[in-house]
Amino acid sequence: MGSTNMSYLNPKTVTLIGIPGMEHVQFWIGFPFLGVCLVALLGNSFLLTIIMIEPRLHQPMYIFLAVLAVTDLGLCVAIAPKMLAIFWFGSCSMAFDACLTQLFFIHALQGVESGILLAMAFDRYVAICDPLRHMSILTPLFLVRMVLMVAVRASVLVGVLPILLKRLQLFQSAVIAHSYCEHMAVVKLAAEDVHVNKSYGLFVAFAILGLDMIFVFISYILILRAVFLLPQKRARLKALNTCTSHIVIFLEFYILAFFSFFSHRFGQVPPYAHILLSTIYLLVPPALNPIVYGVKTKEICRRVARMCVLKQEAGE
Template sequence: MAASNWSTPHPSTFILLGIPGLEAAHVWISIPFCSIYILSVVGNCLLLAVIKTEPSLHEPMYLFLAMLAFTDLVICTTTVPKTLCIFWFRDQAIHIDACLTQVFLIHAVSTMESGYMVAMAFDRYVAICNPLRHSDILTHQAIAKIGFGVVVRGAVLLGPHPFLLKQLPYCTTNIVSHTYCEFMALVKLACADTAAMSAYSLAVACFVGGVDLVLIVLSYILILRAVFSLPSKEARSKSLSTCSSHICVMLMFYFPTAFTYISHRFGHMAPHVHILFANIYLLFPPMMNPIIYGVRTPGIRQRALHILGLKPA
C-alpha cells in the first residue's frame, strides 16, 4: 500500500511507518505519548499564563523561560499529533511540504531552545556575579534583541535543510522508518551523493551544540566560583537552588539530543530503540520543564495554584 503511492524520484507524499517492529504495540505506546503531550501542553500553557499575568515575574529569567516554554509547545506539537494519527488510525501518509516543514521546525526550534538555555545561563551569571548591574545589562530591550537573535540564528542555520532535501531524488522508496520526518532519515532514502549535505548538517549541529554547551559550562563555572565565595550560607543555598533548576533542564535537553544525533549517524542500534529515543528527546523536556520550574520556583508555583483555583488570592 505504501509503495503504491510512490512512482517518481520526487514523490508528493512520504509514508511514516511509526516504530518498525513494534506495530502491534502502537496503540499501547500511544498512551504514554498522548499523556506526555497533554501534560506538556497544559504545563507550558500554564507556565506562559503565570508569567504573563504576574507582574513580579516580568524579569529576565522568567521572560527567557517563557520563550523556552513556547519553543517546547512548538516542538511537541510539530510531531506528536501526526504520530498519534499513525498509532491510532494508521494515517501514515504525509505530504512532502508538511514533511519538510516538520524537518525545519524540529531542528530549527531545537536550536532556538538551546539558544534560550544559553540566555538563561547568561542571566544567572549576571544576576549572581554582577548583581548591581543586572537590571542595566538585561533591560527589556536587550532581552528582546537576544530572543530575536536566537530565532534568526535557528532559522538561518537550519533554513537550508528542507530546500536541500526537496532537491534530492528518492529513487527506491518513499517509506520513512520513523514517527516523524527527520533530516537524516530522509537523507538515507536518497539515491544521490549526500556526503556534503550530511557534513553540512553535522557541522551546524556541532557548531551550535558545541558553542552553546561551552558557553553554558563556562557560565556555570563562573557562577559556582562566585557562589562559593559568598559569606552567607543562606545566600549560597538560595543561589545554588536557583541554578540547580537550570542545570536539570539543560541536562535533560543536551544528553538525549546528543545521544540521538550521534547514534543516528554513527551508531548501530536497533531501529525501534533509536526511534523511541528520538521521540523521548522531543517529548520529555517539554513535559519536565514546567514541572521543574513550577516545583522549585515559589512565585510560579503559588501563581499556578491560584490560576488553577487551588489557592485563594
C-alpha cells in the same frame, strides 16, 4: 510518484511507518505519548498564563522561561498530531513538502530551545557574578534582541536543510522508518551522493547544540567560582538554588539530544530503540520543564497556591 528500477524520481509523497519492528504495539504506545503531550500542553500553557498575569514574574529569567514554554508548545504541535495519526489510524502518507516543513519546524524549535537555555545561563551568570548591573544589562530591548537572534540563527541554519534535501531528485525509497520527519531519516532515503547533506547536518548540530553547550559550561564554571568566593554558606546555597531548575533542564535536554544524535549517525542502536529515544527526547522535556520550574520557583508556587485558595473560596 514515478519509479524507475525501484527508485523514486522527485517523490510527491512519503510514507512514515512509525516505529519499525513495533508496528503491532504502536496503537498502545500512542497512549503514554498522548499523556506526555497533554502534560506538556497544559503545563506550558499554565506556566505562560502565570508569567503573564503575575507582575513579579516580569523579569529576564521568567521571560526566557515563557519563550521556552512557547517553544515546547510548538514542538508538541509539530510532532504529536501526525505521530498519533500514524499510531492509531494508520495515516502514514505525507506530502514530501509537508514532510520537509515538519522537519524544518522540529529542528528549528530544537535550535531555539538550545539558544534559550544559553540565554538563561547568561542571565544566571550576570545575576550572580555582577548582580548590581543585572537589570541594566538585561534590559527589555536586550532581551528582545537576544530572543530574535536565537530565533533567526536557528531558522537560517536549519532552513538550509530542507533546501538541500529538495535539490535531491532520486530516492531509493519513499518509506521513512520513523514516526516524524527527521533530517537524517530523510537523507538516508536518497540514492544520490549526500555527503553535503550529512556534513551540513553535522555543522548545524555543532554550531547550535555544540557551541551552546560549551558556552553554558563556561557560564557555570564562572558562576561556581563566584559562588564559592561568597563568605557565607547560606549565601552560597541561595545562589546555587537559583540555578538548580536551569541545570536540571539543561542536563535533560543535552544528554538526550547528544545520545540521540550520535546513536543515529555512529551507533549500533536498534531502529526502534533510536526512534523511541528520539521521540522521548523531543516530547518529555516539554512536559518536565514546567513541572521543574513550577516546583523550584517560589513565585510560581505562591501564585499557584493563591489561585487554588481563591478557587476554593469561590466554591464555598
